[in-house]
Amino acid sequence: MVRIRIFEEEAGKLMENGKVPGALHLYVGQEAVAAGVMVNLNDDDQITSTHRGHGHLVAKGGEFKPMYAELFGRSTGYCKGKGGSMHISNLDVGMLGANGIVGAGPPIAVGAGFSNKYRGTKQVAATFFGDGASNEGAFHEAANMAALYKLPVLFVCENNGYGEYTSQANHQAIKDVADRAAGYGMPGVIADGMDAVAVYEATAEAVARARSGGGPTLLEFKTYRFYDHVGVRGMGMAYRTDEEVAAWKKRDPIVLLEERMASLGVMSREEAKAVHERVKTDAAEGIAFAEASPFPTPDQLTEDVYYVR
Ligand SMILES: Cc1ncc(C[n+]2csc(CCOP(=O)(O)OP(=O)(O)O)c2C)c(N)n1
Numbered sequence: 001m002v003r004i005r006i007f008e009e010e011a012g013k014l015m016e017n018g019k020v021p022g023a024l025h026l027y028v029g030q031e032a033v034a035a036g037v038m039v040n041l042n043d044d045d046q047i048t049s050t051h052r053g054h055g056h057l058v059a060k061g062g063e064f065k066p067m068y069a070e071l072f073g074r075s076t077g078y079c080k081g082k083g084g085s086m087h088i089s090n091l092d093v094g095m096l097g098a099n100g101i102v103g104a105g106p107p108i109a110v111g112a113g114f115s116n117k118y119r120g121t122k123q124v125a126a127t128f129f130g131d132g133a134s135n136e137g138a139f140h141e142a143a144n145m146a147a148l149y150k151l152p153v154l155f156v157c158e159n160n161g162y163g164e165y166t167s168q169a170n171h172q173a174i175k176d177v178a179d180r181a182a183g184y185g186m187p188g189v190i191a192d193g194m195d196a197v198a199v200y201e202a203t204a205e206a207v208a209r210a211r212s213g214g215g216p217t218l219l220e221f222k223t224y225r226f227y228d229h230v231g232v233r234g235m236g237m238a239y240r241t242d243e244e245v246a247a248w249k250k251r252d253p254i255v256l257l258e259e260r261m262a263s264l265g266v267m268s269r270e271e272a273k274a275v276h277e278r279v280k281t282d283a284a285e286g287i288a289f290a291e292a293s294p295f296p297t298p299d300q301l302t303e304d305v306y307y308v309r
Contacts, residue, residue, distance in 0.1 A: 001031040001196065001254050004055040006279045007064060010287060011054065011071060011085075012232040020071045024085050027055030029226035032253035033158050034059035036199025037126060037219075040207045046094045046112040046125040048105035051086050052158075052225075053098025056128055061093040064286030074293035080304060081296045102163075103136025105129055106155065110142045113151035113216070124210045126154040132163020134177045140184075143218070147184040150215035154206050155181075157220040158193065164229050165239040181218035193221030194251045197260070224248035 008028045014020040027034070030052075038059035041047070049056040057067060062078070070077030070088045077083070078090045089097035096112065099105050109127035116123040133139055134157055146153040157177045161168050174180070181188025187209075191202040199221055206217035226249060228234020261267040 001035045001257065002275050002279050003064075003282075004028075004031045004034060004058045005254055006276065006283050007054060007058055007067065007286075010283045011068075012227065014071070014287070015231050016233065020085075021073060022084055022086075023230045024054075024071070025050075025052040025230055026225070026227045026232065027052050029248065029253070030158055030160060030193065030223045031055060032196040032199050032257070033156070033193045033221045033223055034128075036196045036221075037128075037154070037156055037203045039200055040203045041094075041124065041126065043093055044121075045123050046096050046109065046116075048096050048109045048112075048125070048127045049098040050105060050128055050130060050133065051098065051100050051102065052130070053088060053128075054085065057088060057090060057093075057095050057098070060090075060095045062088075062090055062095065064282050065289040066090075068283075068286040068290035069293050072290040072293070073295060074290055075296045075300070076289070076293040080300070082304065103129065103133040103138040105133075106139045106142035109153050109155075110146050110151060113146060113153035114149065116152050117149070122152075122211050124152045124154060124207055126156055128156045128158060130163060131157065131159040131161065131168050131177055132166070132171060133157075134180060135163075135172055140180075143180070143184045143186070143216070146216040147186040150213065152210035152213075153216040154203065154210060155186075155216060155218040156203075157218065158223050159220055160223050160225045162225075162229070162240070165237045167239070176220060178218055178220040184218075186216045186218055188218045188220065190220045190222065193223030194248075194253045194256060196253060196257050224251075226252075 008026045012026050015024045034055040066078045071085050073081040075081050086098050086100040089095050105127045109125040112125035163171050178188030178190045189202050191198045258272045262269050
């Protein structure tokens with residue numbers, strides 16, 4: 001979680017200072033979801049991500065150097081600088097891709113889940129998506145097929161209450177996205193997305209069901225993004241109140257977990273602080289590596305764009 005937070009804080013500064021091109025959708029505030037889900041997955045389990053995808057890749061084992069290099073569009077990035085923030089992927093750790101198309105991840109995860117079942121492996125595919133994406137047809141088609149064929153897929157809805165600048169109440173008539181699971185014949189589970197342990201426990205049950213042939217689960221984690229839809233300051237649209245943001249920040253998932261670990265004697269506050277310092281060094285090294293890396297050359301433009309046998 002700390003790795004995600006610091007990666008994103010630094011990435012946000014780079015975007016706001018115009019050092020990284022394009023739009024970054026930061027994951028700050030939602031760290032407990034990526035961490036609590038991913039700790040249940042193996043390296044060869046697959047995930048699909050969203051436009052807000054850095055946190056998912058970090059939690060799946062992405063390294064800072066090739067991640068920052070990808071954001072900078074450099075040839076040392078995971079996608080050789082051609083994917084950027086919204087299409088970053090790393091198949092070596094089962095991260096099948098962030099995706100700029102809202103709702104495009106679930107059908108890809110269903111394909112991976114079908115492959116896992118067909119090949120008889122015990123791999124699980126998890127697809128992350130937002131409350132907004134749960135209105136897309138692609139999500140519904142994927143959910144139907146995954147349940148019908150009892151595929152080992154986790155549908156992980158990160159309900160942060162907004163699709164861009166539209167509140168959930170203004171984009172769907174339901175409060176709980178998990179209710180949609182019943183329409184497809186799979187369990188729908190709701191848990192506190194600011195509590196890493198609650199996310200871990202809900203996911204553990206769904207993973208066990210998927211690995212043992214019990215089929216998919218729709219997991220809904222109630223969470224919140226601390227920054228704007230894009231970047232840190234964003235576009236200054238008045239779509240949520242300062243009071244609302246402040247109330248959610250009081251439930252910062254990292255602070256909550258560190259307090260819990262300290263009270264249980266698992267990790268002291270000093271040890272936790274040392275983790276933050278170590279990660280800050282990693283981030284600085286990652287950014288320096290990225291800035292020193294070359295851009296892809298024009299003759300590399302069409303390389304790796306299509307798969308060639
Ligand atoms: C198919 C499609 N429609 C619209 C957009 C524009 N868009 C980008 S992000 C976004 C909101 C997505 O909301 P949600 O799924 O809740 O994810 P969140 O941003 O809250 O993480 C929209 C509408 C898009 N990228 N793709």
